[in-house]
Amino acid sequence: MSLSIHELSPGQEIGSRTIEVTRTDLVKYAGASGDFNPIHWNEAFATSVELPGVIAHGMFTMGSAVQLVTDWAGDPAAVVDFQTRFTKPVLVADTTGTDQPGASIEVSGIIGKLDAEANTARIDLTVVSAGQKVLMKAQALVKLS
Amino acid sequence: MTINPDLQGRSYPAAEVYDVGREKIREFARAVKATHPAHFDVEAAKALGHDDLVAPPTFAIIIAQRADAQLIQDPEAGIDFSRVVHADQRFTHHRPIIAGDRLVAELHVDGVRAMGGGAMITTRSEIFALGAGDSRVPVTTTTSSILVRGEGQ
Numbered sequence: 001m002s003l004s005i006h007e008l009s010p011g012q013e014i015g016s017r018t019i020e021v022t023r024t025d026l027v028k029y030a031g032a033s034g035d036f037n038p039i040h041w042n043e044a045f046a047t048s049v050e051l052p053g054v055i056a057h058g059m060f061t062m063g064s065a066v067q068l069v070t071d072w073a074g075d076p077a078a079v080v081d082f083q084t085r086f087t088k089p090v091l092v093a094d095t096t097g098t099d100q101p102g103a104s105i106e107v108s109g110i111i112g113k114l115d116a117e118a119n120t121a122r123i124d125l126t127v128v129s130a131g132q133k134v135l136m137k138a139q140a141l142v143k144l145s
Numbered sequence: 146m147t148i149n150p151d152l153q154g155r156s157y158p159a160a161e162v163y164d165v166g167r168e169k170i171r172e173f174a175r176a177v178k179a180t181h182p183a184h185f186d187v188e189a190a191k192a193l194g195h196d197d198l199v200a201p202p203t204f205a206i207i208i209a210q211r212a213d214a215q216l217i218q219d220p221e222a223g224i225d226f227s228r229v230v231h232a233d234q235r236f237t238h239h240r241p242i243i244a245g246d247r248l249v250a251e252l253h254v255d256g257v258r259a260m261g262g263g264a265m266i267t268t269r270s271e272i273f274a275l276g277a278g279d280s281r282v283p284v285t286t287t288t289s290s291i292l293v294r295g296e297g298q
Contacts, residue, residue: 019178032169032176034207037226049227050294058231063177063203070181070202075193076241077183079202083235140202 003144008111008121014072016108019064020101021056021092029060055089061134065107065127069140081141090129105129119144148264149223153257157215159249163208167244170198177201200242209270209287212252224293232290239283247275262295
C-alpha cells in the first residue's frame with residue numbers, strides 16, 4: 001500500500017460509487033452469508049410483518065459500501081475496524097425480467113480523522129438510497145503504510 | 146414483550162469450527178460486489194504479503210450470525226426472528242481472515258433493554274483461529290445490536 005499519512009488531510013474525498021441492487025442480488029447475498037430471513041426475499045412475508053416490502057440485508061449494504069474503502073486502501077486487510085448503524089431500510093423493488101435495478105445505493109467517503117501515532121485514517125462513508133441516508137456513523141479505520 | 150431480561154451477561158461457548166475456504170471467500174466477495182483481486186487471486190493476495198486469499202471486511206458476519214443463532218433459537222430467549230431488525234454492527238479485526246483459517250466464535254450477550262413493546266439486544270462474538278495444539282489466536286471481535294420489534298412497531 002502506498003498511502004502515506006503525510007499526503008492525506010481530513011475532509012479529503014476518497015471517491016464515490018453507485019451500487020445497483022436487484023432481488024437476485026439479495027438472494028445471492030442470502031446464500032453467501034447464510035442469512036435467509038424471508039423479509040429479504042419474500043414480498044408477502046415482508047408486508048405481513050409490517051415492512052413496506054422486501055428490504056436489503058443491512059449487511060449487504062454495509063458489506064458492499066466498504067469496497068470503496070478497500071479499493072482506496074489497496075489491501076482489504078488494511079481495514080482494521082468497520083462499524084455502522086442501520087437507520088433506514090433499502091427497499092428493493094421487484095424488477096425481475098427487466099434490466100432495471102430494484103434499488104440504487106450511492107456511497108461516498110471522506111477522510112474523517114487521521115491518527116499519526118496509530119498511523120490510521122478514519123474514513124467516514126455517506127450511504128444514501130432513494131434520497132435517504134440508510135447508514136449512519138459508517139466509519140472504517142484504515143491502517144496506513 | 147416476551148424477551149427474557151435474564152439473557153444479559155449470558156455467554157455461549159464456541160461450538161462448531163468454521164473452515165474458511167477459498168471458494169467461500171470468492172462467493173461472499175461477489176455477493177457484496179467486491180472486486181479487489183486479493184479476494185479472488187491467490188498470487189495477488191501473496192503479493193500483498195498474505196498467505197492466501199483475504200476475506201472481505203464483513204466476512205466475519207457469517208461466523209457471528211451462526212453464533213447469534215444459538216441465542217435467537219434458544220427457546221428461553223423468546224425472540225421472534227421474523228421481527229428482528231439489525232440496528233448496528235461493528236467489526237474489529239485483530240488480523241485479517243485468510244483462506245485456510247479454522248475459526249470458532251464465543252458469543253456474549255452484553256445488553257438487553259426494553260424498547261417500546263420490543264427489545265434491543267447487543268451481542269459480541271469473539272472469533273478465534275485455531276492454531277497448533279490447542280492454541281487460539283484472536284482474529285475478529287464483532288458487536289451487533291438487534292431490535293426485536295413489538296407488535297405495531
